[in-house]
Amino acid sequence: MEIDPFIFRLSIFILSIFVGYYVVWSVTPSLHTPLMSVTNAISSVIIVGAIIASLAGDSKDIFNTANIFGYLAIILAAVNIFGGFLVTQRMLAMYKKKKKDK
Amino acid sequence: MSANLLAIFYLISGILFILALRGLSSPETSRQGNLFGVIGMVIAIGVTILSIGNFSTGLLYLLIFLLIGGSLGAFIAFKIPMTAMPELVAGFHSLVGLAAVLVAISAFLNPEVFNLGVLGNIKIASLIEMSLGASIGAITFTGSIIAFLKLRGIMSGNPIIFIAQHYVNLFLGLSVAALIFYLCKTQLDSLFWLIIALSFLLGILLIIPIGGADMPVVISMLNSYSGWAAAGIGFTLENTALIITGALVGSSGAILSYIMCKGMNRSFFSVILGGFGGTDQKSSVKSKEQKPVKSGNADDAAFLMKNASSVIIVPGYGMAVAQAQHALKEMVDTLKKNDIKVSYAIHPVAGRMPGHMNVLLAEANVPYDEVFELEEINNDFAKADVAFVIGANDVTNPVAKTDPQSPIYGMPILDVEKCKSVLFVKRSLSPGYAGIDNDLFYKENTLMLFSDAKKMTEDISKALN
Numbered sequence: 001m002e003i004d005p006f007i008f009r010l011s012i013f014i015l016s017i018f019v020g021y022y023v024v025w026s027v028t029p030s031l032h033t034p035l036m037s038v039t040n041a042i043s044s045v046i047i048v049g050a051i052i053a054s055l056a057g058d059s060k061d062i063f064n065t066a067n068i069f070g071y072l073a074i075i076l077a078a079v080n081i082f083g084g085f086l087v088t089q090r091m092l093a094m095y096k097k098k099k100k101d102k
Numbered sequence: 103m104s105a106n107l108l109a110i111f112y113l114i115s116g117i118l119f120i121l122a123l124r125g126l127s128s129p130e131t132s133r134q135g136n137l138f139g140v141i142g143m144v145i146a147i148g149v150t151i152l153s154i155g156n157f158s159t160g161l162l163y164l165l166i167f168l169l170i171g172g173s174l175g176a177f178i179a180f181k182i183p184m185t186a187m188p189e190l191v192a193g194f195h196s197l198v199g200l201a202a203v204l205v206a207i208s209a210f211l212n213p214e215v216f217n218l219g220v221l222g223n224i225k226i227a228s229l230i231e232m233s234l235g236a237s238i239g240a241i242t243f244t245g246s247i248i249a250f251l252k253l254r255g256i257m258s259g260n261p262i263i264f265i266a267q268h269y270v271n272l273f274l275g276l277s278v279a280a281l282i283f284y285l286c287k288t289q290l291d292s293l294f295w296l297i298i299a300l301s302f303l304l305g306i307l308l309i310i311p312i313g314g315a316d317m318p319v320v321i322s323m324l325n326s327y328s329g330w331a332a333a334g335i336g337f338t339l340e341n342t343a344l345i346i347t348g349a350l351v352g353s354s355g356a357i358l359s360y361i362m363c364k365g366m367n368r369s370f371f372s373v374i375l376g377g378f379g380g381t382d383q384k385s386s387v388k389s390k391e392q393k394p395v396k397s398g399n400a401d402d403a404a405f406l407m408k409n410a411s412s413v414i415i416v417p418g419y420g421m422a423v424a425q426a427q428h429a430l431k432e433m434v435d436t437l438k439k440n441d442i443k444v445s446y447a448i449h450p451v452a453g454r455m456p457g458h459m460n461v462l463l464a465e466a467n468v469p470y471d472e473v474f475e476l477e478e479i480n481n482d483f484a485k486a487d488v489a490f491v492i493g494a495n496d497v498t499n500p501v502a503k504t505d506p507q508s509p510i511y512g513m514p515i516l517d518v519e520k521c522k523s524v525l526f527v528k529r530s531l532s533p534g535y536a537g538i539d540n541d542l543f544y545k546e547n548t549l550m551l552f553s554d555a556k557k558m559t560e561d562i563s564k565a566l567n
């Protein structure tokens with residue numbers, strides 16, 4: 001008897017929910033805003049789907065309907081990836097500790 | 103590249119994303135965490151392109167579009183003022199949602215390239231996964247747009263309520279479920295479009311009844327949705343990185359929503375059902391209007407603070423609106439020069455998104471170890487001489503502890519009233535977002551400072567010098 005690969009993916013999914021649960025509870029409340037912007041950035045890894053949609057398939061016909069949806073998704077996800085990581089970086093750079101020499 | 107190797111790379115980028123979140127457990131490790139996130143993303147994008155191995159003009163277009171979106175994103179990231187973070191995040195959520203919808207559509211139209219079968223005969227499991235991903239993505243998209251418009255002030259923060267609203271939403275939700283069922287049976291593409299259209303509508307209807315004060319919950323909830331949408335697409339594409347990320351983001355958003363609800367002592371469902379937090383709501387104010395209030399000016403406030411030995415600052419959304427964080431920091435610096443101990447107290451739901459106040463204070467160069475959460479600092483109010491409330495209101499209202507009739511009864515509050523004296527910067531006596539009068543205004547030891555938050559703090563700084 002063979003296990004459906006779906007079950008493996010489901011296992012990864014459920015285990016990741018648990019990982020997420022414990023990791024996020026350990027995030028300090030003062031960093032909750034950067035947490036939101038970085039989760040937003042990483043969820044844009046959905047761009048891999050957009051890349052497959054736009055690159056795979058018939059290479060002579062690069063502007064068929066499915067490809068166009070892929071290209072659009074690439075633009076949207078790219079805004080998010082760059083915007084999300086950079087704005088997180090910008091925020092995190094502002095968090096400073098008290099200077100000792102006071 | 104073999105499929106197995108590819109899967110391992112996706113797993114690595116998934117792990118890097120976990121480390122990115124892990125880094126946020128303290129500000130020192132957070133910057134490194136963000137870098138892990140970036141590396142994870144580069145790996146995921148890189149190996150996907152390599153695995154397809156199609157280096158035709160299509161790749162050129164891909165890079166161009168990547169660059170267009172990327173520079174737009176970078177531009178926004180550098181330009182956006184920190185006070186506008188809530189609407190920025192809402193806007194970004196909408197993009198993830200729409201991207202999920204678009205990927206689902208292209209997978210539906212061109213299933214061969216994703217190994218999902220052929221058009222008109224897509225694997226049932228894939229159909230379910232992609233329609234769930236598309237539906238949640240569509241809800242995230244329109245819901246986030248509404249949240250964005252409300253946060254931006256383009257749309258009123260008042261809840262929009264109509265008759266049988268919740269039944270309409272329930273009906274729409276059930277229809278989407280039924281349509282997914284029929285889509286699996288018939289493979290009709292019109293059903294797929296209908297699912298997306300109804301989900302767009304559902305997203306709008308879900309968010310319009312929710313008032314401005316509940317936005318921290320909404321924005322966390324949409325964060326969570328965008329994660330589930332990504333996970334749905336991850337299952338469709340059989341992509342581990344996407345599944346891991348979706349689960350992480352989904353649970354992260356859910357936890358944040360929970361923390362926000364707890365901060366307001368409201369159940370998640372009462373927030374979702376909405377109708378709370380409008381500015382036109384009035385509760386039993388009646389006779390209270392005439393109570394005497396002590397008001398003062400910047401000199402009075404400066405005098406009080408100069409003679410204090412410890413001051414606790416309580417910032418709220420009003421500080422963000424008035425952009426008063428830098429002026430506040432200057433005032434605090436002057437106080438410190440006079441050897442006055444200053445700390446900041448942040449309520450979990452201060453501002454319009456989780457952690458909003460912390461970012462603004464960090465922007466104004468306030469060291470993060472002077473900023474405390476509610477549980478950490480609440481006992482200190484009794485020992486402090488002056489509480490300086492700037493732009494906060496409901497989160498300091500003692501009614502939450504004393505009046506079971508009050509809509510905010512049971513909400514954890516900052517015990518500002520225990521301070522020897524309270525300085526309350528506010529533009530007028532008008533009630534806060536919950537629409538209730540604040541007893542604190544009428545307390546013997548409260549001095550109201552009626553002014554714009556920024557102007558008042560600047561004036562106090564001048565008076566202190």
